[in-house]
Amino acid sequence: MKKIINPERESWNQLLQRPTQTVENIEKTVNQIFKDVQRQGDKAISKYTSMFDGVELKNLAVSKSEIESAASRVPENLKRAIQVAKNNIEAFHQAQKTDRVEVETVKGVQCWQEKRPIQKVGLYIPGGTAPLFSSVLMLAIPAKIAGCENIVLCSPPNKQGQLADEILYTAQICGVTNVIKVGGIQAIAGLTFGTETIPQVYKIFGPGNQFVTVAKQLATKFGVAIDMPAGPSELLVVADDSANAVYVASDLLSQAEHGVDSQVILVSTSKTLIEAVEVEINKQISVLPRKAIAEKAIDNSRLIYVEDDATALQLINAYAPEHFIICCENEDFYVNGTINAGSVFIGNYTPESAGDYASGTNHTLPTNGFSRAYSGVNLDSFNKSITFQKISEEGIKNIGPAIELMAGAEGLQAHKNAVTLRLNDLTN
Structure with missing residues (x-):
């Protein structure tokens, strides 16, 4: 050092x-793979899996029998250790649940906020030199607690076309919906566009190398959210x-x-x-x-x-x-x-x-200085906050004049009219 x-x-x-590496050195490769996956789906996924992982796969999806077989091979003492971790991660993330926030901002104007789960999420689990089954716990547990309906896990296969037994076992006990044998840029592209085998998702989570990080950032250009740039x-x-x-x-x-x-x-x-x-x-x-x-x-x-x-x-x-x-x-x-x-x-x-x-605590965290602006993964990462409001006759009378003046000052007459028409009805 x-x-x-x-x-x-x-x-x-x-x-x-x-x-x-600088992003410029990586972006060209990422863009090319994204274009191929968008056009050719599973065919492109298989091509890049062969190119980068050195294995030809007939089926990208992991079957239920494969998962059950893998789970049977995980040693009992390791299963107990994983359960200890699972219990603690569940306890910490369960405690992050918040109640509905409600306030009457002025008499007759009721505003509140509620959390709703993101329906479809993709979890990227690095394989390579260290298959990180611990990341399955960190991502799938809060996804499940939040109530996400579809939890899709992608991880790169080994030379035998398999995922680590520990990854499959942990996915099973954490309630993952789909497990796909695909890694790297092509996995992020598959989750972004959807293919014959890989379901399209609304948000992608998980750590990865610089190529995966840039791929996640590119996914946002196609309307898919990400947890953070985690390299x-x-x-x-x-x-x-x-x-x-x-x-x-x-x-x-x-x-x-x-x-x-x-x-x-x-x-x-x-x-x-x-x-x-x-x-x-x-x-x-x-x-x-x-x-x-x-x-x-x-x-x-x-x-x-x-x-x-x-x-x-x-x-x-x-x-x-x-x-x-x-x-x-x-x-x-x-x-x-x-x-x-x-x-x-x-x-x-x-x-x-x-x-x-x-x-x-969660180990999926912002790297490369991004902790200046990003939080690590937590329960809220898998939720959206939706605001609601209900205004009574008294409420619209109370705030209506202010809305009219503000809308008029901005030159938005239709906005003003939406209030004026109501107020006129209430005064006639």
């Missing part, structure tokens, strides 16, 4: 850049001498092993801690099964020393991390001062892995 001591503020933008994983840890260097190194490596384009950053007011963490990273990375991936991510990463907490917090908010771990004596200062972050983990015994799997 590159070590930086007291970086000048003028250098922060360059220092905090993510290791991502390669990232983690920032702020730590001082009260932190455990062994734990800090393990947290940094837990994100570095996600992918070669992941990024991890340590910000610290202690040079001693930075040295200790650097030693620990070299020690722990040597025995990781995904060492080669983690090493490449570590090359993209930073160890940054700053002199005080105030500077550290400003740097962190400028970076706007996806995951943010606080291991400092003055933790309240960081908690209260955090403005830009996807999800925050506090204290020496709160590893980021807890949020990834089983604490209950």
